[in-house]
Amino acid sequence: MLRNGECFAPEQQFPGTESAFVLWAGQPEALNRLILGYSQHLPEALLQGGLDGSQLAPVMQAVRGLTVTPLATDPMPTGDAIALADFLVSTTKHYVHFLKGADTVGGETDIATVTRYEGFKWIRRKHHYPREINLETDHV
Known part of the structure; x- marks a missing residue:
């Protein structure tokens, strides 16, 4: 950010207790x-492999602590958030395409933003x- 000719580090506009995060649902396996x-099936595999049920939660917490890849950052430029969302949807579409059975994710992706100043x-x-005749032509 530039202020009076001086360059400052990015500032989070709405600081809170939560940091930036990615949320996904639907066909979660690729993004998991x-x-x-790890796969969504890892907890069940660990139990079938002999892990005691009382140990599952701490083991999964340890696994996640070592394997998670936080892709969103505080603060993240809007352009990067758009590119990240497009990448995650594309990754899911391509992953599902190569699974056995019908494609359950696909087609063109619509992308929109909601920002403080542009809505x-x-x-x-x-x-x-x-x-x-579409009545909305003021976008890309």
Whole structure:
């Protein structure tokens, strides 16, 4: 940030107790492996391998502490957040494509941001109708 010609480090606009994080759902396996560093099936595999159930929580906490990859940062530029979201969706689509069975994730990805000063803004949006009748043409 520049202020009166002096360069300062980035500042978090809304500091709180939580740091930046990535949240995902739906088809989580690809991102579990990428971000957490292990499959969603690891706890069950450990139990089947003989781990005592009372040890599961501390073992999983230790595993996660050593394998997690925090991809979001405080503060993260909006452009980087957009690129990260696009990367995570693309990774999931490609991972699911190569699994046995039908693709359950795919197609074009719509991306929008919500920021303090610009509010809701489309970054990338597919058009289901010709641009002249879509009524929203002021985005990429």
